[in-house]
Amino acid sequence: MTEIRTDWTRAEIAALFDLPFTDLLFRAAEMHRAHHRAGEVQLCTLLSIKTGGCPEDCGYCSQSVKAQSGVEATKLMDVQQVLQRAAQAKDAGSQRFCMGAAWRNPKDRDMPAIVEIVKGVGAMGLETCMTLGMLTPRQAEMLAEAGLDYYNHNIDSSPEYYERVISTRTFEDRLETLGHVRAAGIAVCSGGIVGMGETRADRVGFVHALATLPRHPESVPVNALVPVKGTVLGDMLADTPLAKIDDIEFVRTVAAARITMPRSMVRLSAGRESMSEATQALCFLAGANSIFTGDTLLTAPNAGDDADGALFAKLGLVPLQAAEPMREAAPLVALQATEDVL
Ligand code: SAM
Ligand code: DTB
Numbered sequence: 001m002t003e004i005r006t007d008w009t010r011a012e013i014a015a016l017f018d019l020p021f022t023d024l025l026f027r028a029a030e031m032h033r034a035h036h037r038a039g040e041v042q043l044c045t046l047l048s049i050k051t052g053g054c055p056e057d058c059g060y061c062s063q064s065v066k067a068q069s070g071v072e073a074t075k076l077m078d079v080q081q082v083l084q085r086a087a088q089a090k091d092a093g094s095q096r097f098c099m100g101a102a103w104r105n106p107k108d109r110d111m112p113a114i115v116e117i118v119k120g121v122g123a124m125g126l127e128t129c130m131t132l133g134m135l136t137p138r139q140a141e142m143l144a145e146a147g148l149d150y151y152n153h154n155i156d157s158s159p160e161y162y163e164r165v166i167s168t169r170t171f172e173d174r175l176e177t178l179g180h181v182r183a184a185g186i187a188v189c190s191g192g193i194v195g196m197g198e199t200r201a202d203r204v205g206f207v208h209a210l211a212t213l214p215r216h217p218e219s220v221p222v223n224a225l226v227p228v229k230g231t232v233l234g235d236m237l238a239d240t241p242l243a244k245i246d247d248i249e250f251v252r253t254v255a256a257a258r259i260t261m262p263r264s265m266v267r268l269s270a271g272r273e274s275m276s277e278a279t280q281a282l283c284f285l286a287g288a289n290s291i292f293t294g295d296t297l298l299t300a301p302n303a304g305d306d307a308d309g310a311l312f313a314k315l316g317l318v319p320l321q322a323a324e325p326m327r328e329a330a331p332l333v334a335l336q337a338t339e340d341v342l
């Protein structure tokens, strides 16, 4: 069995990135097969339960008050409405329901509704994940007591590049919240974004920061930047056509995450909509084993169930049969396109 290491050096991770592409893929695929059923991919659904008007200045985000993205600010959704959307996601075959709020941090007055939502979604037999911004230790405990399975809080990039993308909170702030989440006993979901104009060294630093946490995040989302007009990064990239992340480099990042964090679920997250089927297939070969399904992420478009059904059928992939901290078995039939396509 592979040794799970948290003492990776940047030089070792850089050496992985530098491998000939097929060697890197081979190693990642081997690691994937040693720890996971390689033909299975977890299906997760996202819902923005509180959209826009966020006081943070994350340069990629359509929901920041600093962005002129046209995203309208809303209040926290009604509990029953969220539960209805969770039920729809479950019917569509989703296994994890991830809820995001455009907050710097939840206010204590928001917590009773959040707790009710976690309990309600968990009772449906869905894995629950929330991303609400920074948490106090007490808020993390409240979420744990409500039965929250995962908390998503991304480190986003290398510590050095992070400061160039976000100024309203620090990398250390992010780590502090991750510490509170761990201490409360909630599984950690933390990853970041590739394609924000960072260098290879930043991508190495990003994987290194995650792979050297005291415990690896159970879930590692790797997003490709969705360039949104009106955001700092979206506008910057629009003026620099060559800045879009190279597909092979994106796959290399996924592979490095898989090799350094063998047991984690590596999620091919935002940006799939503009990725070719072949690139997505390479990501699955490189060890990605989780995706977001449905037409929308939080505010940006996503590939959609029909496209995913067709892709799964083409690639012979099936939804994950049973995820680790699952409360009860999820339905297996999700994306039915097999006959249509073959
Ligand atoms: N406000 C909370 C926070 O920042 O922790 C939760 C919501 S935030 C939208 C969740 C994550 O989505 C961010 O950390 C970032 O990694 C990712 N994200 C946001 N906008 C994105 C974009 N345009 N392209 C790719 N990923 C994005
Ligand atoms: C994550 O790493 N990616 C998801 C989830 N965690 C919350 C969010 C992606 C957001 C993409 C941009 C949008 O929809 O606005």
Ligand code: SF4
Pocket (backbone or CB within 6 Å): 054, 055, 056, 057, 058, 061, 062, 063, 064, 065, 101, 102, 103, 104, 133
């Ligand atoms: Fe706010 Fe999260 Fe968007 Fe940053 S990424 S602006 S914290 S919603």
